[in-house]
Structure formats: C-alpha cells, structure tokens
Amino acid sequence: MPDTIPADSIGIVSPSVQKFESPLALDCGRELKEYELIYETYGQLNADKSNAVLICHALSSNHHAAGYHSMEDKKPGWWENCIGPGKPIDTNRFFVVCSNNLGGCSGSSGPMSINPETGKPYGPDFPIVTVKDWVRSQARLADALGIDQFAAVVGGSLGGMQALQWAIDFPDRLRHSVIIAAAPRLSAQNIAFNEVARQAIMTDPEFYEGRYHEHNTVPKRGLMIARMLGHITYLSDDAMRGKFGRELREGKINYGFDVEFQIESYLRYQGQSFVDRFDANTYLLMTKALDYFDPAIDYDNDLTKALAHIKTKSLVISFTTDWRFAPERSKEIVKALHDNDKDFSYIEVEADQGHDAFLMKIPYYMDTFSAYMANVK
Amino acid sequence: MPDTIPADSIGIVSPSVQKFESPLALDCGRELKEYELIYETYGQLNADKSNAVLICHALSSNHHAAGYHSMEDKKPGWWENCIGPGKPIDTNRFFVVCSNNLGGCSGSSGPMSINPETGKPYGPDFPIVTVKDWVRSQARLADALGIDQFAAVVGGSLGGMQALQWAIDFPDRLRHSVIIAAAPRLSAQNIAFNEVARQAIMTDPEFYEGRYHEHNTVPKRGLMIARMLGHITYLSDDAMRGKFGRELREGKINYGFDVEFQIESYLRYQGQSFVDRFDANTYLLMTKALDYFDPAIDYDNDLTKALAHIKTKSLVISFTTDWRFAPERSKEIVKALHDNDKDFSYIEVEADQGHDAFLMKIPYYMDTFSAYMANVK
Numbered sequence: 001m002p003d004t005i006p007a008d009s010i011g012i013v014s015p016s017v018q019k020f021e022s023p024l025a026l027d028c029g030r031e032l033k034e035y036e037l038i039y040e041t042y043g044q045l046n047a048d049k050s051n052a053v054l055i056c057h058a059l060s061s062n063h064h065a066a067g068y069h070s071m072e073d074k075k076p077g078w079w080e081n082c083i084g085p086g087k088p089i090d091t092n093r094f095f096v097v098c099s100n101n102l103g104g105c106s107g108s109s110g111p112m113s114i115n116p117e118t119g120k121p122y123g124p125d126f127p128i129v130t131v132k133d134w135v136r137s138q139a140r141l142a143d144a145l146g147i148d149q150f151a152a153v154v155g156g157s158l159g160g161m162q163a164l165q166w167a168i169d170f171p172d173r174l175r176h177s178v179i180i181a182a183a184p185r186l187s188a189q190n191i192a193f194n195e196v197a198r199q200a201i202m203t204d205p206e207f208y209e210g211r212y213h214e215h216n217t218v219p220k221r222g223l224m225i226a227r228m229l230g231h232i233t234y235l236s237d238d239a240m241r242g243k244f245g246r247e248l249r250e251g252k253i254n255y256g257f258d259v260e261f262q263i264e265s266y267l268r269y270q271g272q273s274f275v276d277r278f279d280a281n282t283y284l285l286m287t288k289a290l291d292y293f294d295p296a297i298d299y300d301n302d303l304t305k306a307l308a309h310i311k312t313k314s315l316v317i318s319f320t321t322d323w324r325f326a327p328e329r330s331k332e333i334v335k336a337l338h339d340n341d342k343d344f345s346y347i348e349v350e351a352d353q354g355h356d357a358f359l360m361k362i363p364y365y366m367d368t369f370s371a372y373m374a375n376v377k
Numbered sequence: 378m379p380d381t382i383p384a385d386s387i388g389i390v391s392p393s394v395q396k397f398e399s400p401l402a403l404d405c406g407r408e409l410k411e412y413e414l415i416y417e418t419y420g421q422l423n424a425d426k427s428n429a430v431l432i433c434h435a436l437s438s439n440h441h442a443a444g445y446h447s448m449e450d451k452k453p454g455w456w457e458n459c460i461g462p463g464k465p466i467d468t469n470r471f472f473v474v475c476s477n478n479l480g481g482c483s484g485s486s487g488p489m490s491i492n493p494e495t496g497k498p499y500g501p502d503f504p505i506v507t508v509k510d511w512v513r514s515q516a517r518l519a520d521a522l523g524i525d526q527f528a529a530v531v532g533g534s535l536g537g538m539q540a541l542q543w544a545i546d547f548p549d550r551l552r553h554s555v556i557i558a559a560a561p562r563l564s565a566q567n568i569a570f571n572e573v574a575r576q577a578i579m580t581d582p583e584f585y586e587g588r589y590h591e592h593n594t595v596p597k598r599g600l601m602i603a604r605m606l607g608h609i610t611y612l613s614d615d616a617m618r619g620k621f622g623r624e625l626r627e628g629k630i631n632y633g634f635d636v637e638f639q640i641e642s643y644l645r646y647q648g649q650s651f652v653d654r655f656d657a658n659t660y661l662l663m664t665k666a667l668d669y670f671d672p673a674i675d676y677d678n679d680l681t682k683a684l685a686h687i688k689t690k691s692l693v694i695s696f697t698t699d700w701r702f703a704p705e706r707s708k709e710i711v712k713a714l715h716d717n718d719k720d721f722s723y724i725e726v727e728a729d730q731g732h733d734a735f736l737m738k739i740p741y742y743m744d745t746f747s748a749y750m751a752n753v754k
Contacts, residue, residue, distance in 0.1 A: 028632035128632040188617035188640045189609065195641045196605045199648070202634065203598040205582055221580040225602060228573045232566060240565035246671070253669060255405035255505040257579065257661065261668065263565045264572045271576070284634065291638065292630060294623070 005068060009076060010042045010084045010091050013067035015107060018144050024102075024137060027292075030127040034116060037141050038107030039063050039099035042083060043091035045145070052147045053089055053376075054138060054174075055079065055098035056155030056162035059230070059286045060278060062106035065098040066091075079156075081361045088369035094151065094376075102137050103129040103285040111210070111281035124210025124281055131158075131293045135165045139173065152176035152376050156358035157325065158286070161293050164333065167310040168295050176376050177310075178369075180317040181358040183329035184303050184336070185294040190324070193233055194287040197226035201280050210281050223280045224271035231270050236321035236354030303336040314344035315372045317365065319357035345372060382445060386453060387419045387461045387468050390444035392484060395521050401479075401514060404669075407504040411493060414518050415484030416440050416476035419460060420468035422522070429524045430466055430753075431515060431551075432456065432475035433532030433539035436607070436663045437655060439483035442475040443468075456533075458738045465746035471528065471753075479514050480506040480662040488587070488658035501587025501658055508535075508670045512542045516550060529553035529753050533735035534702065535663070538670050541710065544687040545672050553753050554687075555746075557694040558735040560706035561680050561713070562671040567701070570610055571664040574603035578657050587658050600657045601648035608647050613698035613731030680713040691721035692749045694742065696734035722749060 005011050015038050023031045040063050045052060055065050057078070066083035068076050083089045083096055100108035103126060111126040118125075142150065153166040153174045160182025167177040183190070201207060204222030208215050235243075244263040259265045299305035314337060318330035327348045337344045349365045351357035357365070382388050394415050400408045417440050422429060432442050434455070443460035445453050460466045460473055477485035480503060488503040495502075519527065530543040530551045537559025544554040560567075578584060581599030585592050612620075621640040636642045676682035691714060695707035704725045714721045726742045728734035734742070 185623065187614055188621040188623065188638070189612075189614045191623070191638050192605075192609045192617065192640050192644055195638075195644055196602060196609065198634065199605060199645070200577060200602050203601070205598075221582075224580070225573060225577050228569075228576060229606065232569045232573065235566075237564055237566045240569065244565040246562065246565065246568070255665075257575065257665070261565070261568050261572075263569050267569055267572055268576070288632075288634070 008084050008086055010067040013040050013042060015040050015063055018141055020140055026127050026133050027130040028128045035102060035109035037099045037137060039097060042066055042096040043094050045095040049147055050151060051095050052150050053094045053096050054150045054153045055096060056159035058157035058159045062104060063098050063100040088366055088373050099138060099141055101134050103282060105279035105282040112279050121213055123213060128288050129285060130289055131161050131165045132169060134162055135169050139170055150174040152178055154178040156180040157182060158290055165295055167312045168306055171309055171311040174312050177312045178315045179333060181319060181322055181325055181355055183325040184332050186291055191291050193229060194291055197229055198284055198287055200225035201284060219280045220275040223275050223283060226283060227274040228267045228271040231267055233324045234354060234356045236352060238321050238352045239354050304339040307336045308340050316346045317349060319349050319351040321352050322355045322357060324355040385461050385463055387444040390417050390419060392417050392440055395518055397517055403504050403510045404507040405505045412479060412486035414476045414514060416474060419443055419473040420471050422472040426524055427528060428472050429527050430471045430473050431527045431530045432473060433536035435534035435536045439481060440475050440477040465743055465750050476515060476518055478511050480659060482656035482659040489656050498590055500590060505665050506662060507666055508538050508542045511539055512546050516547055527551040529555055531555040533557040534559060535667055542672055544689045545683055548686055548688040551689050554689045555692045556710060558696060558699055558702055558732055560702040561709050563668055568668050570606060571668055574606055575661055575664055577602035578661060596657045597652040600652050600660060603660060604651040605644045605648040608644055610701045611731060611733045613729060615698050615729045616731050681716040684713045685717050693723045694726060696726050696728040698729050699732045699734060701732040
C-alpha cells in the first residue's frame with residue numbers, strides 16, 4: 001500500500017465498461033453477437049479529440065496500466081513506469097486509453113463471462129481471437145469514445161504486435177505506432193514454449209476440456225507450470241545470474257526435492273500466485289493469438305508489402321538481452337519500414353533484464369521514449 | 378531395422394551387469410549397501426589394459442552407446458556416430474566401456490530396482506546421487522574390469538561433466554578427458570528449466586510422491602511436459618527454424634487447440650514417446666545431479682584451484698548455437714585449464730543444431746575429435 005500516492009502517479013483510477021451490441025465478426029469465422037470491453041482512461045481528452053493514446057497490453061496483463069484502484073492497493077498498474085504526469089506517456093498531455101483484450105479474464109468478455117446464448121460461462125466455447133480481432137474491437141471502443149484517430153498506439157511484447165497491426169489495418173486512425181520488444185511473428189521456438197505451456201494446462205486432470213468451473217476447480221498445476229516457464233523466457237540468463245546466481249535458500253544443499261536454489265523459490269512463487277489471478281482458458285487463447293500473429297501472411301508473406309501502405313510514424317524499441325523477442329526480430333520490422341522509406345526511429349536499449357526490460361525504468365529507454373512522445377502532436 | 382549392419386558399426390552388442398557388494402558412500406550422506414551397474418563394452422582390452430575408454434552418458438541416455446542389440450533393432454546406440462571401427466572413438470584401437478549411471482532406469486540400480494532392505498522397488502527412496510557419486514561408482518567398475526587407468530574418459534553434456542569430475546577426482550586413473558558441450562556448473566537459467574520439469578512431474582496427480590508404481594500408474598503427463606521442455610533447450614532457435622519454421626501440419630490455421638504447427642507435432646511426439654522408455658523418478662534424480670554439479674565448490678568456488686592438480690590432457694568442445702551449455706561455458710573450463718598451464722585443446726564447432734550437435738555427424742567435429750583420439754596412446 002502506498003502511504004501516499006506518489007506525486008508522479010496518475011493517482012486513483014477506476015475502470016469503465018463499454019458494451020457492444022452489434023456483432024463482431026472474428027478471424028476464426030465465428031462472431032460475437034455482443035461483448036463488453038473493460039477499460040481505463042487517464043488524462044483528459046482534448047476538445048478536438050486528437051490527443052488520445054491507446055495502450056495495448058501483453059499476454060498476462062490487462063486494462064489497469066497505471067495508477068491505483070484505491071489507497072489500499074499494494075501495486076500500481078503494470079506500466080506505471082511509463083504512464084503518468086511527466087512520464088513518457090505524459091497524462092498532462094495525452095488522454096490514455098487501455099482496454100482488457102477480448103478473451104481476457106479481467107472484465108472484458110472472455111471465457112469467464114456469461115455466454116448470452118446459454119446463460120452459462122463460455123469456458124472453452126469462447127472463440128479463438130487474434131491480434132486483428134483485438135485491433136478491430138479496440139477500433140470500436142475508439143468509436144464509442146468519439147476518437148477518430150489516435151495520436152499513438154503503443155504496446156510492448158504482444159502489445160507491440162497490436163500496435164503494428166493497428167498501423168496496417170487502420171492506417172488513417174493513428175498517427176504514431178510505438179512497437180516495443182515485439183516481433184513480426186513468432187519463431188518456431190516461441191511457438192514451442194507456448195505449446196509446452198498449453199500442454200501443461202490441457203493435460204492437467206482438472207482442466208476438464210476447459211470446463212473446470214463446472215467442476216468447481218481450476219487446472220492450477222498446469223497454469224503454474226505454464227507461468228513458471230513463461231518467466232524463464234521473460235528474464236535474461238544474465239538477469240537470472242545477477243538476481244539469483246546459484247544461491248541456496250538455506251545456504252546449503254539438502255539433497256532433496258524441496259526448494260533449494262533461490263531461483264526455484266522465485267519461480268514457484270510466481271507460478272503459484274499467478275493461479276489466483278489468471279484464468280487458464282484465457283492463457284490458452286492469448287498464446288494462440290501470439291502463435292497466429294503474422295501480419296505478412298495477408299501480403300504474400302512479405303512484411304515489406306504489409307507495411308507499404310501504413311501512414312504512421314513509428315518508434316521501434318528492442319532490448320539487448322531480450323531472447324524472447326530479440327533485437328534481430330525488431331530489426332525485421334525496421335527492415336520492412338526501411339524498404340518502404342517510412343518515417344521511423346529504432347533504438348536498441350542496453351539492458352540486462354531480458355524481455356521484462358520493457359516494463360522497467362531504464363534511463364535511456366525512458367529518455368528516448370519521452371523524447372519521441374514529446375513530438376507526438 | 379538395419380537390413381544389414383553398416384560396415385562401420387561395431388555390430389551386435391549385448392550388455393553385462395556388474396554387481397557390487399561393498400557399500401558405496403554417497404555425497405548425500407547415505408550409502409548403497411549393494412548395487413549393480415549395467416554396461417556395454419566394444420572392442421578388445423589389450424594385454425596391458427591400457428586402451429580402455431570410458432564413455433559417460435547424458436541425462437536421458439544409457440549404457441547402450443553403440444551397435445545394435447539385434448538385427449531387429451530400429452536404431453543403434455546413442456553415440457553410434459562417434460564410436461565404432463574407424464570412428465573418432467575407434468573400436469579397432471580402444472576398449473570402450475559405457476555404463477548406465479546409478480539412479481538410472483536402464484538396468485543399473487535406480488528407483489525401479491528392488492531395494493534389498495524392503496524387497497520392493499526403491500521408487501522415491503533411492504538416494505539422490507551426484508556426478509561425484511557416479512564417478513566413484515564408475516571407478517569401481519573399472520576395478521572390476523581390471524582397468525587401473527583409462528586412456529580417456531569422454532562425454533557430452535552431463536557426460537562431459539563426468540569427464541571433468543573424473544580428471545579432478547582420479548587424476549591418476551585417466552590420461553585424457555574429453556569434455557563436450559558441457560559447463561563447469563549450471564546457470565540459474567539451467568536450474569530454472571530443470572525446476573519447471575521437476576514441478577511438472579511432481580505436481581502430476583499420478584506422481585503419488587514418487588510411489589506411482591504402487592498405484593499401477595506413471596506420471597506420464599508431467600514426464601511428457603518435462604521432455605518437451607527439455608527438447609526446446611536441446612535445439613537451437615536456428616535449428617527449429619530450419620527444421621520446422623512456422624509450417625502448418627495441414628497447410629492452414631484451424632483456430633483450435635489440436636496440433637497446428639509442425640513444431641507442436643514434433644514436441645508432442647517426443648514427449649509422448651519418452652514416457653514409454655523413461656522413469657520419472659530417474660528424471661528427477663538426473664536433473665538434481667545436474668543442478669548440484671559444481672566441482673569448484675570443494676576448492677573455494679575457484680575452478681582454477683579445482684583443476685590445479687589434474688594430470689590429464691584434455692579436449693574441450695563446444696558448439697556455436699548451443700544455448701543450453703553455450704561456448705562461453707566451455708570457455709570457463711578453458712580459462713581454468715589455461716590458468717594452470719595444462720595441456721589441452723579447445724575447439725568451437727560451427728553447427729546450427731544447438732546442444733544436440735554433440736550427437737551429430739558434423740565433419741569438422743568428427744575430424745578434430747578423430748585427430749585428437751588418434752594421439753591418445
């Protein structure tokens with residue numbers, strides 16, 4: 001709990017819910033007859049509605065990107081480092097919007113929501129959603145908020161993929177895209193990690209083919225394994241070495257299977273606490289959205305063609321020790337922007353935190369991000 | 378099945394079992410009152426018993442390193458590429474010995490063996506064994522075979538760690554150590570992957586605290602996840618890209634959770650087939666032996682001190698795209714050998730197969746390995 005809210009925080013915030021009653025056609029061929037998006041906004045929309053910035057979230061986060069829900073809140077929103085007065089996404093200047101993705105488990109329609117056709121939770125019947133579906137649903141949210149064009153669409157990791165897809169699918173509805181720690185599509189290794197996570201969840205006997213809520217249980221073991229595995233890919237080898245090394249929790253080897261090394265303790269804690277706040281069906285959907293993401297596929301598998309008609313200026317950011325979506329992957333986007341002679345900037349940030357670096361307060365990252373956003377008019 | 382045994386194979390081989398009836402004191406403080414090691418030998422021990430080469434195996438392999446058990450055998454031993462007439466470990470010159478490690482599940486005493494004190498399988502009561510314990514048990518096997526000194530001790534991955542430990546613990550009992558695709562100890566990331574694998578096994582409801590055989594079951598889901606995860610770390614990102622890319626098994630996205638990408642199919646197959654041939658308790662033991670391996674710990678955490686008294690010549694080999702035990706990790710061994718002005722050779726092999734490269738027939742690797750072994754007298 002913050003005794004007092006830090007001065008550079010947006011402060012106490014609360015979410016809103018937007019209900020959509022016209023059907024949304026999805027890439028999978030199905031449609032959602034009606035759906036809701038939960039979202040938060042920070043700052044003020046200006047008179048000509050030109051200062052809105054859309055934040056897109058990553059795999060396991062949500063619409064609560066900044067500020068605190070109450071004075072009792074232990075932690076602020078997930079991107080508090082980047083969103084707030086005087087921060088890179090300056091709430092004194094921008095009207096910031098962040099929604100929970102469709103299929104999520106934080107308040108937007110998803111597997112835990114009631115299926116209006118059955119009166120029961122969707123569970124595994126919630127349709128598979130894609131990054132393009134999310135972008136479409138976010139565009140409708142913009143419509144509802146009266147925002148014709150975002151000043152910028154911004155995101156890290158899976159959020160960066162949405163920012164890229166926005167530039168491709170709605171070239172007239174944003175002026176800037178900020179694509180952080182992302183890739184233009186997943187590698188076989190990325191898919192492999194997702195598949196192991198999915199198998200851990202789906203083979204958990206308490207998964208019940210996704211209908212675990214009907215059995216009053218959750219596949220907590222599988223979800224824990226999935227999260228532990230995810231965490232390995234979020235941290236760099238260097239970061240793990242720095243943070244945990246081979247330190248032993250009790251200072252000595254016990255020759256047993258309880259926690260011995262500090263890294264084991266960290267991972268088990270991360271895995272176990274995730275189970276209390278995240279839904280397994282949502283986890284499955286999010287990993288599939290990642291696997292399917294491939295904007296070039298509609299353009300002869302040519303990313304250069306995919307980006308030919310975009311109109312945004314772009315900022316692309318990668319982190320040196322990110323091995324989930326390495327700088328080489330960001331450079332594929334940079335190459336396609338170059339090919340098209342687009343106006344963009346690319347920075348590779350020296351950081352030892354791995355993929356998680358995009359969430360961190362790293363001076364060079366904050367400074368260049370701020371400098372770029374200062375010129376977003 | 379080979380229609381005919383290839384000419385460069387050692388041919389049909391069969392294992393032997395050596396029983397040891399004097400107790401073996403283990404690092405964990407317990408002792409094995411009696412135990413067996415299953416092993417194979419290839420080639421002929423010469424009159425002065427000076428041409429023996431010990432092969433040490435990695436996490437999931439065993440004593441069957443080369444040749445075929447019968448004409449019906451589908452596959453030869455795991456290191457057929459390196460062991461045989463005219464191969465790097467030339468069975469025309471060397472008497473090759475390879476045993477299944479203690480705690481294994483291929484015939485040496487391990488969790489599936491009968492505990493002589495209870496008349497029932499050890500299961501989880503089999504003691505935790507270390508690389509040092511293995512080296513001690515292999516030295517006793519050498520005694521039993523009348524081998525005072527090995528011409529060389531050779532291994533890849535966890536096997537390379539045994540070759541290194543041999544040089545440290547029994548400096549007079551080997552003339553050469555060949556340490557391939559290894560590391561002087563695991564990183565936090567290495568331990569993290571092992572911990573996720575262990576948690577997958579141990580949280581499987583069919584694990585029953587290791588007493589699954591008493592319940593007529595096996596924790597197949599957990600073991601499958603562990604193996605899938607292992608495979609990701611054995612292959613390089615490049616190798617996966619080359620082998621699988623983003624290829625779809627049915628040529629199109631199906632928007633479901635069945636196998637879609639080829640990499641998913643490969644991993645599920647690898648995971649499922651492993652369950653039929655490997656024991657979960659053994660998997661747990663092997664990962665613990667890896668985590669604990671740290672020869673410097675007895676020498677003020679200083680690898681240079683640990684290697685000060687070794688008498689072997691050494692060959693250290695790493696592979697460029699191995700990210701499980703990267704070349705940098707081999708270079709830690711190289712640095713300590715340098716510090717001590719030891720006689721050794723180091724090669725870094727350009728290979729895109731990742732950690733698995735140590736099993737592959739890569740010309741430069743085969744040629745230099747052969748050249749080194751040719752000078753092992």
